[in-house]
Amino acid sequence: MSQKAADIYKVALVGNPNVGKSVIFGLLTGKYVTVSNYPGTTVEVSKGICKGLDGSVEIVDTPGANSLIPLSEDERVARDMLLEEYDKHIVQVMDAKNLRRGLLITTQIAEMGLPVVLVLNMWDELLDRGMNIDIVALQKIVNVPVIKAIATHRIGVSALLGAIPSAKVPNLSIDYGILIEEGISKIEKVLTMDARIHKRALAIMLLSRDEALEDNLRNKLTHETLVEIQDIRDDIQKHFSNPLSYVINIKRASFVDKLTKKVSIAHIQKKETHPLIRGVFFYFLVPLVSFLVGYKLMALIMYLISAGFQTSDVFSLAVSLIAGGISASYFSSSVYLKNRKAKLTISEILGSITMHPLAAFPILIIILWIVYKLVGEFGAGTCVDFFENKIFGNSLNPSGGFDIALSIPFIQKSYHVLHVDFQGFNYYLGLLTQKVISKDNIIFELFFNEQSGLIQVGLTYAIAIVFPIVGFFFLAFGIMEDSGYLPRLAVMVDKVFKQIGLNGKAILPMVLGLGCDTMATLTTRILNTKKERIIATLLLALAIPCSAQLGVIAGVLGRISGIYFALYAFIICTQLLFVGYLSSKVLPGDPSDFLMELPPFRMPKLSNIFIKTFYRVHWFLKEAVPLFMIGTLALFIATKLGVLSFVEKMGAPVIKNFLGLPVETTHGFILGFLRRDYGAVSIFDTLQEKGGDAGIDPKQLLVSLVVITLFIPCLANFFVMIKEQGAKNAFLMFAFILPYSILIGGILRIILQQF
Amino acid sequence: MADTYQEEILELIWTIEEENDKVDKDVLLKKVDIPDAERHIKALVEESYIIITNKKVQLTKKGRVDARLIIRRHRLAERLLHDVLEVKEDTMDSSACKFEHFLDEEVTASICTLLGHPVSCPHGKAIPSGDCCEKANKEIRPVVMPLTELRSGDEARISYIVTKYHQRLDKLSSMGLVPGVQIRLHQRQPTYVIQMGETQIALDSAIAQSIYVRLV
Numbered sequence: 001m002s003q004k005a006a007d008i009y010k011v012a013l014v015g016n017p018n019v020g021k022s023v024i025f026g027l028l029t030g031k032y033v034t035v036s037n038y039p040g041t042t043v044e045v046s047k048g049i050c051k052g053l054d055g056s057v058e059i060v061d062t063p064g065a066n067s068l069i070p071l072s073e074d075e076r077v078a079r080d081m082l083l084e085e086y087d088k089h090i091v092q093v094m095d096a097k098n099l100r101r102g103l104l105i106t107t108q109i110a111e112m113g114l115p116v117v118l119v120l121n122m123w124d125e126l127l128d129r130g131m132n133i134d135i136v137a138l139q140k141i142v143n144v145p146v147i148k149a150i151a152t153h154r155i156g157v158s159a160l161l162g163a164i165p166s167a168k169v170p171n172l173s174i175d176y177g178i179l180i181e182e183g184i185s186k187i188e189k190v191l192t193m194d195a196r197i198h199k200r201a202l203a204i205m206l207l208s209r210d211e212a213l214e215d216n217l218r219n220k221l222t223h224e225t226l227v228e229i230q231d232i233r234d235d236i237q238k239h240f241s242n243p244l245s246y247v248i249n250i251k252r253a254s255f256v257d258k259l260t261k262k263v264s265i266a267h268i269q270k271k272e273t274h275p276l277i278r279g280v281f282f283y284f285l286v287p288l289v290s291f292l293v294g295y296k297l298m299a300l301i302m303y304l305i306s307a308g309f310q311t312s313d314v315f316s317l318a319v320s321l322i323a324g325g326i327s328a329s330y331f332s333s334s335v336y337l338k339n340r341k342a343k344l345t346i347s348e349i350l351g352s353i354t355m356h357p358l359a360a361f362p363i364l365i366i367i368l369w370i371v372y373k374l375v376g377e378f379g380a381g382t383c384v385d386f387f388e389n390k391i392f393g394n395s396l397n398p399s400g401g402f403d404i405a406l407s408i409p410f411i412q413k414s415y416h417v418l419h420v421d422f423q424g425f426n427y428y429l430g431l432l433t434q435k436v437i438s439k440d441n442i443i444f445e446l447f448f449n450e451q452s453g454l455i456q457v458g459l460t461y462a463i464a465i466v467f468p469i470v471g472f473f474f475l476a477f478g479i480m481e482d483s484g485y486l487p488r489l490a491v492m493v494d495k496v497f498k499q500i501g502l503n504g505k506a507i508l509p510m511v512l513g514l515g516c517d518t519m520a521t522l523t524t525r526i527l528n529t530k531k532e533r534i535i536a537t538l539l540l541a542l543a544i545p546c547s548a549q550l551g552v553i554a555g556v557l558g559r560i561s562g563i564y565f566a567l568y569a570f571i572i573c574t575q576l577l578f579v580g581y582l583s584s585k586v587l588p589g590d591p592s593d594f595l596m597e598l599p600p601f602r603m604p605k606l607s608n609i610f611i612k613t614f615y616r617v618h619w620f621l622k623e624a625v626p627l628f629m630i631g632t633l634a635l636f637i638a639t640k641l642g643v644l645s646f647v648e649k650m651g652a653p654v655i656k657n658f659l660g661l662p663v664e665t666t667h668g669f670i671l672g673f674l675r676r677d678y679g680a681v682s683i684f685d686t687l688q689e690k691g692g693d694a695g696i697d698p699k700q701l702l703v704s705l706v707v708i709t710l711f712i713p714c715l716a717n718f719f720v721m722i723k724e725q726g727a728k729n730a731f732l733m734f735a736f737i738l739p740y741s742i743l744i745g746g747i748l749r750i751i752l753q754q755f
Numbered sequence: 756m757a758d759t760y761q762e763e764i765l766e767l768i769w770t771i772e773e774e775n776d777k778v779d780k781d782v783l784l785k786k787v788d789i790p791d792a793e794r795h796i797k798a799l800v801e802e803s804y805i806i807i808t809n810k811k812v813q814l815t816k817k818g819r820v821d822a823r824l825i826i827r828r829h830r831l832a833e834r835l836l837h838d839v840l841e842v843k844e845d846t847m848d849s850s851a852c853k854f855e856h857f858l859d860e861e862v863t864a865s866i867c868t869l870l871g872h873p874v875s876c877p878h879g880k881a882i883p884s885g886d887c888c889e890k891a892n893k894e895i896r897p898v899v900m901p902l903t904e905l906r907s908g909d910e911a912r913i914s915y916i917v918t919k920y921h922q923r924l925d926k927l928s929s930m931g932l933v934p935g936v937q938i939r940l941h942q943r944q945p946t947y948v949i950q951m952g953e954t955q956i957a958l959d960s961a962i963a964q965s966i967y968v969r970l971v
Binding site: 066067069071095097098100101104129131208209242243245246249250253254257351352355356357487490491492493494495498503504593594595596597598600 | 920921922923924925926927928929930931933934935936941942944945946948952953954955956957958959961962
């Protein structure tokens with residue numbers, strides 16, 4: 001072969017969900033795809049150029065598939081790619097500890113007659129579990145190159161690169177029994193068109209009633225031929241009580257079972273954790289963490305009910321300590337007892353605890369609390385404050401600079417290091433611009449207007465406010481995802497979500513929505529049915545506050561009293577469930593099955609999480625910042641044309657008479673369409689002003705914050721809704737949410753007046 | 756053996772007693788809707804199914820055994836008509852009355868087994884248990900059962916999968932969940948989680964219900 005490899009073939013990565021295809025793709029191309037431990041995240045095909053092979057070989061990553069006879073959108077994408085009209089070498093990635101499931105796909109590739117290299121990834125986890133595979137035997141039977149790999153540690157990549165050119169068609173053929181084999185050969189005969197893959201594979205897909213393939217063939221075959229194929233299939237189906245696809249799958253499974261048994265090496269010693277680490281885990285970590293969980297949980301409860309009755313500090317401390325003690329003894333003893341029964345590894349224990357029907361809820365609450373501390377308080381509070389006021393600042397007033405100080409925890413001492421005399425980007429930019437034009441000029445206002453300037457509001461908002469919040473949120477989200485916590489959360493919420501027309505899978509967009517609803521709306525694609533996608537999109541727009549907004553709301557309400565924050569959370573959750581329940585009844589369509597693979601609980605690799613966070617933030621800035629700019633521009637134009645004050649006038653009677661809020665808050669609600677948190681802040685400021693010395697009226701505050709949360713989503717989110725659901729559905733949702741949020745606010749006001 | 760009319764009377768006595776009432780002969784005569792009731796009651800006394808003292812009617816031991824079987828047949832028939840054949844309420848009542856007289860022991864036991872040894876009739880009254888129920892109780896669990904019947908930690912082998920959704924069947928089998936595969940039920944709440952080899956799979960109760968397994 002003197003010709004360059006690039007002219008001959010492309011490389012396609014294929015495999016079950018969650019086996020590390022995307023990591024291997026990244027290693028082969030140097031390109032990064034968002035690697036996720038949550039099944040179904042790669043929906044689109046990524047392409048890249050393979051480094052290290054002779055010439056430039058194109059390589060494509062496909063969504064994970066359990067079968068190449070597709071049952072879902074992502075499986076169809078993967079299969080269609082293999083049908084495409086060019087020569088290809090396949091790299092099939094499998095989870096070495098789930099050899100059997102990987103081989104199910106290998107047999108399908110063999111039927112297609114495509115050359116393949118098998119990569120047995122996660123080899124370390126295979127050995128850890130006391131299993132082993134006879135690679136030599138496997139290679140001999142299947143007759144293709146087989147590579148051991150640990151992709152996250154870059155082991156096996158060069159061997160894979162070397163093996164790709166010598167990929168071979170696997171030597172596996174399954175006998176499906178006389179009846180089906182006859183059908184296969186009959187269909188093979190009528191398939192007269194050219195095909196890149198073996199017609200046997202096409203015939204098997206057609207017998208399995210592969211509708212997507214039938215659609216594909218419609219323009220290649222005559223109508224008569226298609227009818228003939230149907231007749232052949234119906235004829236065979238008569239002899240079986242189960243659908244043919246199932247009969248075929250069972251034959252395939254039993255073939256693969258035999259093969260797997262041949263190459264699996266009987267149990268060797270399961271790797272055990274070092275006794276010292278085990279001891280620390282059981283006698284120190286578990287009691288300590290569970291004590292903190294109980295203590296913190298009780299402290300939170302005490303805080304939330306603090307408005308109800310007055311408690312002394314000593315009393316609450318005592319109660320919290322007791323709760324901690326109970327939690328510590330309960331958890332430690334149950335974890336210890338469970339472990340004595342079965343020798344489980346630490347990650348297995350953690351994996352089960354996080355979806356234990358009882359234990360999992362306190363853990364969930366504490367995790368949410370930690371995420372809130374990180375994202376809501378540190379990200380949305382400290383960082384945003386610093387970025388917005390000090391780094392960006394104001395175009396007209398200097399920020400006054402900031403101090404760098406070294407503070408030592410516990411002894412409350414801090415040493416002043418230096419004062420940075422930096423007055424904020426916007427201030428300097430404003431000064432610079434004023435050299436050319438006056439600050440009353442409309443061009444100056446376009447960029448630096450306090451309420452709708454492109455730089456003063458649009459850019460500052462996107463980078464100074466959203467960036468730190470979203471950045472920290474994605475960091476927390478990445479840890480939840482990579483450790484395998486998120487899929488376990490899906491297990492926890494499945495029953496509740498079934499009531500609102502979704503299933504456990506929808507936890508991914510919902511949790512992501514607490515970071516950024518715009519991004520979450522994009523991930524509703526992973527849901528199975530159109531109905532589920534619509535419900536999830538609606539609920540995200542209605543009842544899931546994004547981290548920017550939640551940060552402000554929690555801060556504002558938390559300062560007033562715990563009970564109001566508890567009330568707020570209760571109302572929003574009730575609305576989420578109520579509207580979800582209603583739409584699940586109103587919208588046509590069946591609920592879809594919840595069937596999900598749970599990846600093992602793993603210690604996440606920090607470097608992977610940082611890379612992932614970096615790419616997500618990068619994506620966010622690329623996608624969202626232009627939308628913020630467009631939105632700000634729209635707001636600026638609306639202000640200048642007087643549209644805004646017109647809308648304010650229109651809305652004022654409703655706000656004043658129905659919601660019982662000062663007329664001035666109308667402005668805040670309109671701002672909420674652009675920036676959710678700014679709307680909340682603006683309303684808070686107005687209420688505080690109106691309250692004067694008497695202080696803010698907590699009932700008014702609660703009503704306004706509930707309304708602004710339920711209120712129409714921000715502009716960026718709205719654009720994405722149009723993109724994903726079409727303009728008609730997006731506007732329908734808009735038309736529902738707007739009056740509904742005000743209605744709920746009005747009802748809440750009337751109820752609150754009774755007390 | 757009591758004849759059809761006598762059976763009706765025995766049945767009526769049982770139901771009145773069930774409501775915690777003493778059975779008065781005059782009330783019985785008023786309620787029972789058969790010709791020549793007086794004569795049938797007399798016959799029952801003669802064959803010592805019942806005793807009458809001071810107009811108070813009581814079942815003897817022999818009468819109680821027979822009445823119990825009649826009630827059992829009647830209420831099982833109601834269940835069958837109501838649950839399986841889905842006939843209307845009024846038709847159910849009149850048909851069940853006929854069923855109780857011609858069902859023999861063996862057929863009754865089969866119906867009882869088919870219905871899963873129900874304990875109450877559609878009206879909420881107790882169905883007296885038969886031998887088949889005792890037996891079923893002793894064996895605790897049937898050999899092949901839906902996955903939902905397993906306790907967590909149980910190891911089982913999949914026997915078959917029953918569902919009307921082809922999609923579900925295909926999805927399960929393409930994941931490798933096919934008859935013959937050994938699984939372990941990891942947990943039942945909040946959602947079913949099973950362990951198959953090194954894979955953990957979460958599934959909802961609708962799917963779990965359609966997977967039938969045999970303990971190993």
